[in-house]
Amino acid sequence: MLNYMTCGESHGKYLLAILEGMPSGLEIDSKIIAHELRRRQQGYGRGARMKIETDQAELTSGIYKGKTTGAPIGFVSINKDFKLDSMPELERPRPGHADLNGSLKYHQGIRAILERASARETLLRVAIGALVRQLLGAFGIHIISHVIELGGIRIEERDLEFSGIENKKKDSRLNCVSPAAERKMIARIDQAAEEGDTLGGRFEIRVQGVPIGLGSHVTYHQKLDARIARALISIQAIKEVGFGLAEELGRLSGSQSHDEIFYEAGKGYYRKTNRSGGFEGGMTTGSEIVVRATMKPISTLRKALQSVNMKTKQPEKASFERSDICAVPAASVIGEAVVAYEVANAFLEKFGGDSMTELRRNYEGYLKQIK
Numbered sequence: 001m002l003n004y005m006t007c008g009e010s011h012g013k014y015l016l017a018i019l020e021g022m023p024s025g026l027e028i029d030s031k032i033i034a035h036e037l038r039r040r041q042q043g044y045g046r047g048a049r050m051k052i053e054t055d056q057a058e059l060t061s062g063i064y065k066g067k068t069t070g071a072p073i074g075f076v077s078i079n080k081d082f083k084l085d086s087m088p089e090l091e092r093p094r095p096g097h098a099d100l101n102g103s104l105k106y107h108q109g110i111r112a113i114l115e116r117a118s119a120r121e122t123l124l125r126v127a128i129g130a131l132v133r134q135l136l137g138a139f140g141i142h143i144i145s146h147v148i149e150l151g152g153i154r155i156e157e158r159d160l161e162f163s164g165i166e167n168k169k170k171d172s173r174l175n176c177v178s179p180a181a182e183r184k185m186i187a188r189i190d191q192a193a194e195e196g197d198t199l200g201g202r203f204e205i206r207v208q209g210v211p212i213g214l215g216s217h218v219t220y221h222q223k224l225d226a227r228i229a230r231a232l233i234s235i236q237a238i239k240e241v242g243f244g245l246a247e248e249l250g251r252l253s254g255s256q257s258h259d260e261i262f263y264e265a266g267k268g269y270y271r272k273t274n275r276s277g278g279f280e281g282g283m284t285t286g287s288e289i290v291v292r293a294t295m296k297p298i299s300t301l302r303k304a305l306q307s308v309n310m311k312t313k314q315p316e317k318a319s320f321e322r323s324d325i326c327a328v329p330a331a332s333v334i335g336e337a338v339v340a341y342e343v344a345n346a347f348l349e350k351f352g353g354d355s356m357t358e359l360r361r362n363y364e365g366y367l368k369q370i371k
């Protein structure tokens with residue numbers, strides 16, 4: 001089973017992580033990690049910080065001659081914008097940020113809170129996700145995301161194929177399959193920037209190639225859909241997560257809501273629809289995992305909202321520091337990473353093994369057994 005811990009502040013010297021539980025013998029391509037970190041930095045509407053940084057994560061341990069050894073893997077990332085001790089204290093908490101609650105709870109100023117609450121921490125989650133998705137890739141499991149709504153503008157495309165999504169969003173600046181919607185989204189971001197405002201949106205994550213039976217119905221904490229929901233909600237500013245038809249299911253009848261079961265010799269059990277988003281009873285059905293998440297608008301606004309000065313207790317406008325106008329494309333990349341981690345963890349939980357050889361043997365034996 002996997003486990004990791006991260007530390008580091010947004011303007012601290014380093015961001016650090018240790019990942020344990022990877023089996024030995026997995027070939028690691030550090031270019032994939034660099035690629036995912038680059039993707040996290042992109043997206044129209046990102047702020048000035050992303051022009052300063054060239055995010056990288058050095059792997060410091062647990063890898064020998066390009067392969068995992070089974071030992072804990074260390075990640076080190078250096079912040080170019082390292083200036084924590086010279087950063088000013090803030091007195092006017094931003095509505096929507098961790099500022100007020102964190103400051104009162106930890107009995108210290110806002111600076112110490114925002115430095116750790118910042119989404120900069122997700123750099124490490126993306127690095128870890130980029131490493132574990134190489135494990136998933138070795139078993140034919142692939143993950144993609146795309147932005148489906150931004151600032152109230154939605155894509156019209158429905159029932160998109162996995163490979164279609166990948167092709168259509170290739171040249172996108174917003175990780176979006178629809179050039180027409182993207183043009184409107186970019187105009188909306190420009191408008192928000194002019195108005196000193198920010199925007200949120202919604203993205204979809206798809207996981208292809210998962211076998212039937214990851215996760216478990218037997219205890220609530222083993223349910224894989226619940227673990228994925230928790231992982232997505234834990235990304236800064238995510239307020240809603242739904243699988244498959246999600247909130248639509250509240251309006252449909254049973255006959256419109258479930259995925260009928262079929263069997264074919266050689267192929268095994270399968271479904272023709274995927275209304276469940278790939279989950280029944282907290283376990284994968286073998287269909288694609290389809291999960292959507294909503295990100296609220298960034299809470300640092302140039303057109304600051306009403307707040308209170310924590311020193312004087314007088315009403316004042318909230319603090320403003322440089323900020324993103326919109327980070328939904330970045331959130332979708334982070335979403336891929338955290339979903340990759342949860343799926344990889346459930347995969348290791350189910351098939352176990354200290355080495356790739358053992359893991360592969362267990363996986364192949366199971367596939368034969370369920371046909």
Ligand code: EPS
Nearest residue numbers: 010047049117118119120298322323324
């Ligand atoms: C981020 C780095 C931060 C912000 C953003 C995410 O950089 P800075 O605070 O120096 O501008 O751009 O963080 C927030 C939105 C936030 O509220 O803290 C990053 O690397 O993703």
